[in-house]
Structure formats: C-alpha cells, structure tokens
Amino acid sequence: MADRHKSLSKPDVVVVGGGVVGLSTAWQLIKEGVEAVVVDPQPGAGASHAAAGMLAPIHEAYWGESHILGLNLAASQAWPVFAEQLGVDAVDYCRNGMLMAAYDVDDKALLDNLSDLHAQEGLPVERLRSRECRSREPLLAPGVRGGVYSPLDHHVNPRRVVAELLRRVPAVAIPAAEVSQNRVMLEDGQTMSCQQVVVAAGAWTGRLLGVPVRPVKGQILRLSGPEGLLRLPVRGVVRGSSVYAVPRSDGEIVVGATVEEQGFDTRVTAGGVYELLRAVLSLLPGLSEIDLVETWAGLRPGTPDNAPIIGTGADGIVYAAGHYRNGILTAPITAAAVAALVQGRRPPVDLSPFSPDRFAAAPTGRLPEAKPLSGVPG
C-alpha cells in the first residue's frame, strides 16, 4: 500500500473528518508510509476546536465503563510520544496532574462514590481533605469539602494540536456527500477513489452512515488572566453539576462544559454561559476578576453506550468515530489502531468492545437509549 507516487486525488486512504481523530489517523498512516488525505469542510473547526484538552482517564472513569477506562488508560500512555513528536511546548502538553473537588456535602458524596471506583480499579489517586485541596490549588473556595488528586491526568491545548497536525497532513476542504469502502463522493460532485476509506466525522458520522452517533452539545468559555493564576486543572462537582477549569501556559483558562441533547445546534445561550460561570465561580471565586474572552459551543460525538466506534464495519469502511468526551485523549491510540487495521496488522488494543456492528441489532428507527453517565452528571 505504500506506493508514494499517487496523486492527492487517488491516495491510499481517504480519511473523512479533519478533527483531531481524523488528522491523527492520517498522520499516523503517513508516518507509516501510507499516502493519506483528510476531507473536511473546515478541518479542525468542530469539537476539537471547542475541547478543553483534558487527557484524563481517571477523571473520566465511571462505574460500568471498564472497557472505556482501559482504552483511556492505554491512550494516556500513548500521549508522551505523540506530544514529543508534535512538540511538547508547541501543543502545551502539561503533566502536572488534575484535581477533582467537591463543593458541598452532597457533591462530596458523589466524589466518594467515584473514589470507591478508583480504589476498585486500582487507579493511582490521592484523596485530599479541604485544606489539602487548597494547598495544591489556592484559588479553590475555602468551603470546598474535599477532593481527589490524580497525577496521571494530563492536559494539552487541542487547538494547537490540530494546528500542528494540519502542518503535517494534506486536507481537502470540501464536505463529503457519500462514502463507501473505497470511494468518497464530495459535495462539489468530484469523486475520490482509494484503497480504504476511514470515517472520523465526529458528530456528523451518524448523518453520513447508519451508525448511532449523535451530537451532544457542549458550551465552553475561555477566560484570560495572569500566567500561573490557576496552577492545576480543576474539575469540580458543584451542586450536582460538573464543571472544569483547565489552565494554559499563556494564562488562558478553559471553562466547560454544558452537556445538552439539542441536535446540531451550536448556539451559545444566556443560560448555558450562566450555569458555567455560576459553577466555576462558586468553586474558584478568584476567577471573577479576569477577562471572559470567548464563548463557544461544539458537538461531541456521542454513542448509545458512551464508547467510541473503532473498527471495520460490515460495509468495509473503517470507523474512528463516537469518541464523545475523550477525542483528544484517545486520538493517538485510535490513530495507531486504525493504521494497523488498514494495513492488516493486529491493533495495539482490543477493539472488540468498540465494533461498528455492535449496534446493528437495534431495530431501524429505534436506536438503543442513551445511557446516562453514572456517578457525576455533566
């Protein structure tokens, strides 16, 4: 498959979708000598542009999702090399851990429940009392009831990751209209032929193909303050809602995110911004005085069981979609897995829980119900 003399219009692989998953996949293929091109109306402008960039297998662990936890832990281990290749500073990759804090006693109960899960799974975390939380992150409100520090949860700037990937991967900025195993018809009428089509179209995957991937809207804010104001990424459980604040090295702080089932709606609403500010200012009142510089909304690709879809479908298409809240985290390992599949090698992780065909038994028009997140809402 490594014939390097083909033109862009007939590459080995066409990856439909230019978010972090699609771009990482194309880049992995290119590094392995496979000619790959990405097709996307606006590469990097979707969920990857909205994402906060938490690489947090521990803080994204929920009861009953052991297979997702396993994938996320493996994904976390793939990140140091991935970040090194893109440039650790270039992508603002930061490994100083993450703090989850409980705002009131009910929130503390939710956190204790998650701590039981962490213990059961043998995850390396430190349980902290209120004062210990504030000693690690002095911006936390004095009333915080306790927390969990997770040294393995890292973070990165997804917009920079996408920018670096776009320097390394050829992209065609036209929407795809129809796809099959080895052909992509573009909306402008052109057809691209190749040996293998990979679909990594995020929330749009469900529109393009029959799989049950749906958009889950997230509104997000960007604040900007002095560098180092917030030391650590903080995720808070505040009156039953989840909120996070992720610092960048330049003083930007990303605050997110709402979880809304609204279809393909990316409006920023008064109520969404209010709920985010209410939660984050309860938890980190010192952020009140810093600038609010951006409001945004993106669409997470959700699936009925919250797990991604990675593998070859009955239609012969390779799927790399439905990464929901963990697209940034799992992009490198997804890329490695897809590159292996495309070339007939054994993937580096067990993909059987993520098969595209696992939803096939659902009767047409009655997809399995979305499963609520256990433990922490939002």
Next chain:
Amino acid sequence: MADRHKSLSKPDVVVVGGGVVGLSTAWQLIKEGVEAVVVDPQPGAGASHAAAGMLAPIHEAYWGESHILGLNLAASQAWPVFAEQLGVDAVDYCRNGMLMAAYDVDDKALLDNLSDLHAQEGLPVERLRSRECRSREPLLAPGVRGGVYSPLDHHVNPRRVVAELLRRVPAVAIPAAEVSQNRVMLEDGQTMSCQQVVVAAGAWTGRLLGVPVRPVKGQILRLSGPEGLLRLPVRGVVRGSSVYAVPRSDGEIVVGATVEEQGFDTRVTAGGVYELLRAVLSLLPGLSEIDLVETWAGLRPGTPDNAPIIGTGADGIVYAAGHYRNGILTAPITAAAVAALVQGRRPPVDLSPFSPDRFAAAPTGRLPEAKPLSGVPG
C-alpha cells in the same frame, strides 16, 4: 458664523468627541448653518456603542436630583423630532413605555421608595401588582413582587443613531492632544483652528481638560431571540442590584449594566457577565434559552454630582460632557443648548446647574466625592 465656504481644516466649530453628544451637537450646528466638524480617534466607538438606549427620565429619577430630572424630562420631549429627522425606523425609536419590577420584598421596598419620589415630582407612572406586571410583560418571573409602568420612558438603538449621525456629520478620525477656545492640536501634530471649540469627549474629558469627569465602567450583554419575545424594556431591582433588558425590533435584547469604578478599563470579566446573567435570568427566566451574541464594556462619563457639564468654561471652551447614564437621552437637548451658546443665543434650558465652573472651588487633588445614587444601586 455661517460662512459655508471654509475648508474642513478651518471650520466654524470643532467638536472634540464623536460620541452621540458630540455628533448631535455638530449636526445641530450644521442644520443651523454653522460649519462644524467632529474630531475623534474612533467616532461612535465609545460609551455610545455600549449604551442600551433607554430614554428614561422617570426610571433615571433619583432623590435629590431634581435638576437632573428636569433636564431629562426636557430631553425626552426633544426626542420625537430628533428621531423623526434621523428616521424613526432607522434608529429603532420605540415609545411603548418601560416597566420597573421588584424581584423580592426588599427590592419592593426600594421600588416603593422611588414611587414616593415619582408621586412627589408628579410623574406619570402606574403602580402595578405582580399579576399586572406579568400581564404587561409575560416573560417576567412569577415571583416578581410588583412594579411601576412608565409610559413616558422610551428607547432607541444608539448604534443606529450614531450611524445615522455619521452620515450627516464630517469626522476627522485622529485623537486630539490639546484643546483651547479656538484651536485643537491633533496627536499627529496638525493644528485645527476655528472660532469655537466644543469638548464632548465623554470619559476622556477629564484627561483632556481639568474638569472632574471620570470613567465609570459598564459591562453589557447582547442576547438575540425571536422578534417580540420581550415586549417591553424591563428594569429590575434584583436582590438590591439593578439590571435592565431592552428589546430591539429585530429580536436583540440588550442587558446591562455593571457600574464599576475601575479607571480606563474596558475588560469584560467573568464576574461582570455572571452578575448580569444572574440578575436578568432571575427576573426574566425565559431568556435562558436564547443566544448570547455579544459581551462588551464601555465607559460612562461620571461627574461628582452625577449631573452633566454643559456650558462655557472660564477657559472659553464650550463643554458638553459628563452625561453619565443619560448621554443618549440628553444628546438632542445638549446639542440644541450648545448650538445656542455658540451663536450667542439663550439656550432652551437653564444651564446654571450644569456649569463647567461649579467644581472649581475644589482644592487641587481633592475633588468632591462621588455621590452615591440614592434609591436604586447600580
């Protein structure tokens, strides 16, 4: 003074400041045959760009400010002709009154106190019970304790007013560095000579000249929803804070405004936006679902006694500054007064309470204390 053959570089009058007051003044002079030009680094980009456009003498009435109330009432009467000349639809001039609503019992007490003032001043208002408030404006929260409807308080779109004025008034987009009675030195080194300089530089007037005009920061939001969603401009007293929501005919709703003594700071802060959303969504919960389309901050020109500075100073300069919260409302009457002064006629209102020299007795470095607003904070 009506020599129409002079060049722009030697007009009869140079107006320093291209906000709504300066532009209205220049336009009034031009209508009266006086050649006038405005000088401003960014015409229309200051407080006029941030303003909500309430033309509300009644709702801006406070105890102990009878002279301001008198000016504002006269100003209100000048608006219909002013709007007619600019185009009622072009500037979105709307005369359906305004509703002031109290959120809780303490807020009701503040409102009752203002109602006593309205009664004492003989102002035409209707006191409303909770259900009557909601019948006039169904979006109001059911818990609202009561209100006051004021048919004389109107509203307009200030950005459109400025745009219309800029089509009628010549403007030089260079900052003024120094001014005297008949000369303006620009920051690029050029000098403009004229017969009379008028200074209408808003919050920057205090920097340019010795008068105690200071910036009072206001953060403001623009929401956007279906046309007609909010029927009336609503001003609420919510847990002791004041908030307003002013609808435009195109579905935009302006929500304001913080009152902050922060110097020349126009940052939009997380805390400012949060407080505005908290207050307005308490009062009008139905706005939660509509789009938040803009956050902004402007600088009101405040004076020690909250009254504007209109008149000829000991330095021979004509002042039209310090309009604080009422620049849009009082622009037309200020323009008429200044045009009269410049041409040696008697102004249409008594300007003695607004003399530029009334602060002269204050010892240098110890200006009179800013007077807190009575009745309604914010």
